[in-house]
Amino acid sequence: MSGRSALARRTAIGLATTLAIIGLGAGVAAASNVAAGLTTGGGDVTVPTWLYLATGGGTVGASALLTMLVTDRDVIGTYHDHALETSKDRLLTAGSLLLGAVGLLGLALIVAAGLVGPNIGLVSATVLITFVAGRALLTIVTYTVGNPWPALNPWRRIAEALPTADEPYPDAFESWPAVVALLTFVWLEIVAPLTSSPDVLLAVLLMYSLFTISSAVVFSPSTWFRRGDPLSLWFRLYGAVAPIQRTDDGFELRYPGSRLSDADLVTDTSLVAFVLALVWELTFSGFIVTPAGVRTIEVLVGIGLPPVLVYLALLVGGFGLFWKVYWIAIDRTRERAETYLSRRYLGLRFAAPLLAIAAGYHFAHYVGFGLSLWPSLVDAVAAPLSPPPNPTQYALPGWFGYLEIAAILLGHVLAVWIAHTVSFDLFPGKLQAIRSQYPLIVVMVFFTMVSLYLVSQGTMSPPFVPS
Known part of the structure; x- marks a missing residue:
């Protein structure tokens, strides 16, 4: 049997297994979104939790085993190297003008609505554009x-219109300012009334x-928005998962996730930290x-710790745990592969x-x-002041819970395939390549079971936070 035929058969088996697992997740409602804080959801699992988690983790483990059977380097390379390209000149000219105007108008609308619009989160254009349009929908796109x-x-665009000093960016900084800023924003979303008070959100913005x-x-727009700005880094790294990628010669259409290899x-290691922060901040929010x-937070506050410090400690401590677990997995990968490649490079x-x-x-x-x-976003943009x-x-x-379970599982299955590549x-x-994957597969299975467990739980309001 040819490598392509074998790949097709194994892919079909993997998809069938995934669909079966999604079926077990029937009745799981929408995952909570505490970071945005405007709405929450929750539901019950119709199967025992232990079975639900075991089958979810088993899906990722099974997909990893099936992926390891694909050892033809030509087949692996075809998925990640195949692309359709087009010239970027016309697309960039038209798109830059249109999207640039939209961005500037959106920022102006956010500021105007925050200054003179209603001071109610659910109807404020400032809040809805920031969280619904930006944090949710634009990131999904x-x-x-x-x-x-x-x-x-x-x-x-504003920075490019100003005179710049073009000071050299300190190499030691790498992208650590963006990592610190991202974790700070996540913390502020919890402890500050950003979703209920447009005034506070506007002050932060x-x-x-x-x-x-x-x-x-100071450092030039090209340097800062490439290395230090958390929003630019957020969208650049999430955009690497997308099928449409920008290149020096134009745009290319690739298989989803192929850019990740x-x-x-x-x-650099600061970008590793930013990637881990993206995974952790969603786990933390759940x-x-x-x-x-909620019980953990109440116990810590009950012994006399200020709530803002409790949330900060959980956020930073959990991120530190993710960081430690990841590098332990890299160390085990290096040992099992018996390679001279450095720990840093493998990481x-x-x-x-x-x-x-x-x-x-x-x-x-x-x-x-x-x-x-x-609909609330559309209404707020159409009439931001009233x-x-x-x-x-x-x-x-x-049935919407099926979609969420599918997203979690497919994200992990894609991650396994990219790690295999x-x-x-x-x-x-x-x-050697197959042995090297075992520690990372264990970590991914662990992440899968944790995320499915959080989605399966009924949600509560986070305690001791401003409403």
Whole structure:
């Protein structure tokens, strides 16, 4: 049997297994979205939780085993190297003008609605554009279609219109400012009334604007928005999952996730940290609204710790745990592969596949949130200063939980495939490449079971946070 025929048969088996697991998840409702805080969801699992988690983890493990059977390097390379290209000149000219205008107008609308619009989160254009349009829907478009942020980014256009100092960017900084800023924003979403008070959200956005524009003026826009800006890094890394990729010669259409196997995507340890932060912040947002998370927070506050410090400690501590577990897995990978490749280099190459997991998590957390509040967003944009008093929301059907479970599982399965590809790119021997994947597969199965467990739990309001 040819390599392609074998691949087709194994793919069919893997898809059938995935669909069976999704069927077991019937009745699981929308994942909670505490970061946005405008709506929550929850539901019951119709099968025992232990079986639900075991089968979810088993799906990822089975997909990894099936993937390991694909050892033909030509078959692996075909998926990741095949692309359709087109010239970028006309697309860039038209798209840059249109999206640039949309970005600037959107920023102006956010500021105007925050200053003189209604001070109610559910009807405020400031809140809805930030969280529904930006954090939810634009991010989903970024990893399912392509990254429009370089053309949309209003802060970059403002910075490019100003005289710049072009100071050298300290190499030691790498992208650590973006990592710290991302974790800070996630913390503020919990402890500050950003979703209920447009005034507070506007103040945070104005502080971010001052910080990012001044940094871009000092270090040059091209350098800062490539290395230090958290929003640009957020969309660039999520955009690497998308089928439409921008190149030096234009745009190319690739298989979803194939960009994640490229060696030039994650180039330093700070980018590894940012990837792990993307995975952790979604896990954290789900954890703090589960009964177990709420009890943990209440116990810590009960012994006298301030709530804001409890949330900060859980956020930073969980991120540190993810960081430690990842590098332990890399150490075990290096040992099993018996390679002279450095620990750092292996860590850089195997970090990008985790972006597929982050995309699956994000879709599960935010697709229901974005769709249900889409009518409110449209109403707020149409009349930002006097929106309707009773905003419309879509009621999601009961089967919507299937879509969320599918997103989590497919994200993990794609991550397994990308890690398989990277291992065959790094190691010349087939058995060496397969052995190297075992530690990372264990980590991915663990991530799968944790995320499915969080989705399966009924949700509660996070305690001790402003409403």
